[in-house]
Amino acid sequence: AQSVTQLGSHVSVSEGALVLLRCNYSSSVPPYLFWYVQYPNQGLQLLLKYTSAATLVKGINGFEAEFKKSETSFHLTKPSAHMSDADEYFCAVSAPSGTYKYIFGTGTRLKVLA
Amino acid sequence: GAGVSQSPSNKVTEKGKDVELRCDPISGHTALYWYRQSLGQGLEFLIYFQGNSAPDKSGLPSDRFSAERTGGSVSTLTIQRTQQEDSAVYLCASSFSGERTDTQYFGPGTRLTVL
Numbered sequence: 407a408q409s410v411t412q413l414g415s416h417v418s419v420s421e422g423a424l425v426l427l428r429c430n431y432s433s434s435v436p437p438y439l440f441w442y443v444q445y446p447n448q449g450l451q452l453l454l455k456y457t458s459a460a461t462l463v464k465g466i467n468g469f470e471a472e473f474k475k476s477e478t479s480f481h482l483t484k485p486s487a488h489m490s491d492a493d494e495y496f497c498a499v500s501a502p503s504g505t506y507k508y509i510f511g512t513g514t515r516l517k518v519l520a
Numbered sequence: 521g522a523g524v525s526q527s528p529s530n531k532v533t534e535k536g537k538d539v540e541l542r543c544d545p546i547s548g549h550t551a552l553y554w555y556r557q558s559l560g561q562g563l564e565f566l567i568y569f570q571g572n573s574a575p576d577k578s579g580l581p582s583d584r585f586s587a588e589r590t591g592g593s594v595s596t597l598t599i600q601r602t603q604q605e606d607s608a609v610y611l612c613a614s615s616f617s618g619e620r621t622d623t624q625y626f627g628p629g630t631r632l633t634v635l
Contacts, residue, residue: 438620449524449611449626457621496563505576506620507553510563 408433408499412511420519425469425484427514429497432478439480440498440508441471450496456480467491492518522546524627526612532633533602541597541630543612549625551618552595554579554587557629558608566610569595570618602634 413428431437438457442450454465461473471482482495494515498508525544533539545552554566556579565579569589580586584603589595599606609629615622 440623442626447628449613449628451626452623455621455623498563500620502620505553505568505570506618506622507565507568507576507579508555508563508624509565510555512562 408437408501408509410439410497410499410509410511412495412497412514414514415512416515416517418517418519419487421489422486425482425487425491425516427482427495427497427516429471429480429482429511430478431480431497431499433499433502435502437502438500439471439473440500441465441469441480441482442496442498444494444496444513446493453482453495487516487518489518489520492516524612524614524625526610526627526630528630529628530631530633532635534635535604536601538598538600539602539632541599541610541632543595543597543614543627545593545595545612545614546625547593549614549616550592551615551622551624552589553613553615553624554595554597555611555613556608557611561608563611566597568618599632602632604634607632607634 409432440455441453454463456473464470497511500506552569568576584600587597611629613624613626615624
């Protein structure tokens with residue numbers, strides 16, 4: 407069965423510091439992985455996705471993620487945190503067949519300290 | 521173009537009442553998903569439509585929940601005899617064709633509060 411685990415429900419970083427949000431997956435087939443951000447009282451917006459092309463994926467707002475099969479990880483990073491990055495982030499894996507519904511992690515709330 | 525829209529944005533109801541939640545997907549998207557976001561359960565899949573058919577209803581938590589889609593477009597999620605545990609944010613998403621590589625585009629959600 408597919409699953410994702412996001413380590414750390416809350417992460418705090420200083421403004422200008424590296425952002426690292428962790429996501430590990432479990433999948434019976436090569437996974438397709440997604441990172442979404444949820445703005446307050448809004449739906450989810452796609453940051454980036456991995457669909458078996460390049461292992462280093464660049465997304466919007468300066469975020470990127472690297473797919474590492476050996477570590478079953480897809481961690482989200484940003485070199486320099488901005489105050490505007492303070493939101494909740496979700497990692498998801500798509501089901502391997504059928505509906506391709508998403509299986510989400512439990513989310514990580516990022517706090518950026520001035 | 522317009523994104524996924526949902527209405528109402530907020531709904532407060534009394535226990536035992538029925539509610540209807542509406543989703544307007546992106547025009548031309550054949551795949552439509554409903555998810556529920558609640559404090560205890562995180563984000564969980566409810567139902568998937570391809571066109572007007574629902575080949576996967578596996579996430580519906582009980583027979584009080586039902587959904588339909590008409591004209592390959594608008595979808596309505598109905599909850600009968602609401603219970604307090606139904607309180608959550610209900611999110612709708614659509615994708616172009618439902619392929620595995622497709623991006624799902626999410627609406628802003630309907631926040632349901634059952635008193």
